[in-house]
Amino acid sequence: MQTIQAGNRNRLGSPKLFGCEKPEMLGSYEVACADAFEWLAVAKPNSIHAVVTDPPYGLVEYTPRELEKMKNGRGGVWRIPPSFDGCRRRPLPRFTVLGTREHAALRDFFSRLAQSLLPVLVPGSHVFIATNPLVSYLVYEPFIQAGFEKRGEIIRVVHTLRGGDRPKNAHEEFPEISVMPKSCWEPWGLFRKPCQGRVQDNLRKWKTGGLRRVSQEQPFKDLILSCPARGEERRIAPHPSLKPQAFLRQIVRAALPMGEGVLLDPFMGSGSTIAAASACGLHSIGLESNPEYFQMAVGAIPRLTAYVPNEVNSNGSKR
Numbered sequence: 001m002q003t004i005q006a007g008n009r010n011r012l013g014s015p016k017l018f019g020c021e022k023p024e025m026l027g028s029y030e031v032a033c034a035d036a037f038e039w040l041a042v043a044k045p046n047s048i049h050a051v052v053t054d055p056p057y058g059l060v061e062y063t064p065r066e067l068e069k070m071k072n073g074r075g076g077v078w079r080i081p082p083s084f085d086g087c088r089r090r091p092l093p094r095f096t097v098l099g100t101r102e103h104a105a106l107r108d109f110f111s112r113l114a115q116s117l118l119p120v121l122v123p124g125s126h127v128f129i130a131t132n133p134l135v136s137y138l139v140y141e142p143f144i145q146a147g148f149e150k151r152g153e154i155i156r157v158v159h160t161l162r163g164g165d166r167p168k169n170a171h172e173e174f175p176e177i178s179v180m181p182k183s184c185w186e187p188w189g190l191f192r193k194p195c196q197g198r199v200q201d202n203l204r205k206w207k208t209g210g211l212r213r214v215s216q217e218q219p220f221k222d223l224i225l226s227c228p229a230r231g232e233e234r235r236i237a238p239h240p241s242l243k244p245q246a247f248l249r250q251i252v253r254a255a256l257p258m259g260e261g262v263l264l265d266p267f268m269g270s271g272s273t274i275a276a277a278s279a280c281g282l283h284s285i286g287l288e289s290n291p292e293y294f295q296m297a298v299g300a301i302p303r304l305t306a307y308v309p310n311e312v313n314s315n316g317s318k319r
């Protein structure tokens with residue numbers, strides 16, 4: 001297992017960092033090229049204070065075989081959308097190809113994840129987990145069964161150029177038909193390990209149990225306008241499932257309500273969550289099992305941390 005530690009509240013100038021009130025104070029982080037389950041199995045109990053993660057869904061999509069198919073642009077679980085306006089679109093995992101066996105495997109995967117996380121988290125810890133409207137129930141039920149409380153769902157409103165809503169190979173015959181709604185949002189399940197006593201007691205003892213407000217006047221809300229990660233961020237971190245800093249910084253900030261403790265992303269990909277935490281002055285740990293993505297994260301985290309997002313609408317246009 002390769003582990004890299006960085007930053008101990010470094011001072012790297014004061015970039016304008018979206019959603020972060022102390023931009024000159026960067027959070028320290030530790031990243032490891034490791035399997036999340038193996039890492040969690042030996043992690044210290046009550047040592048993590050929040051989880052923000054975007055897990056693999058097809059379960060197969062990040063296997064070497066499927067990644068090879070994606071690179072070749074043919075077959076497999078990755079759909080390569082046609083180019084649009086001269087713009088090459090990035091590959092997307094195809095959730096509709098998952099059958100009964102894959103659904104059962106997903107349920108088992110999230111059951112194992114929830115059970116592995118529970119002892120490692122302090123009471124009152126929140127888990128934010130990215131999902132998809134087609135498979136979210138396969139995440140939510142196992143988390144509840146493992147003993148987490150469902151505390152809501154964050155709706156990330158995001159308009160992409162994704163197609164795929166028309167009848168396959170028959171869109172000319174049925175030009176007025178959509179086979180399913182074109183998705184304009186991404187659900188993030190929100191769970192909490194039960195508090196010890198009242199929320200106020202838990203906040204005092206463990207620094208967790210609540211969500212950090214946007215300001216004293218403004219609560220953290222469950223609807224966030226966002227945009228797909230594009231341009232500069234994508235050049236820094238060309239991971240097929242890259243999440244944008246402008247969105248992630250709002251989530252990580254809410255996840256550690258008193259700005260204290262350690263945030264974990266067990267499936268960090270290019271390290272975008274870790275960069276968001278660092279930019280917000282929060283301490284974090286990131287895990288990634290694929291050595292290629294791990295190296296991408298090592299290079300991308302400092303650059304994504306320093307990245308200054310534009311505030312944008314959900315379709316990517318500037319306000």
Ligand SMILES: C[S@@+](CC[C@H](N)C(=O)[O-])C[C@H]1O[C@@H](n2cnc3c(N)ncnc32)[C@H](O)[C@@H]1O
Nearest residue numbers: 035036054239241242243267269270272289290
């Ligand atoms: C959906 S991606 C996360 C991408 C991330 N949101 C970003 O912005 O770059 C999920 C990642 O989990 C990794 N992964 C899959 N199984 C894993 C495991 N058991 N342990 C650690 N990482 C794993 C995959 O290689 C993939 O990079």
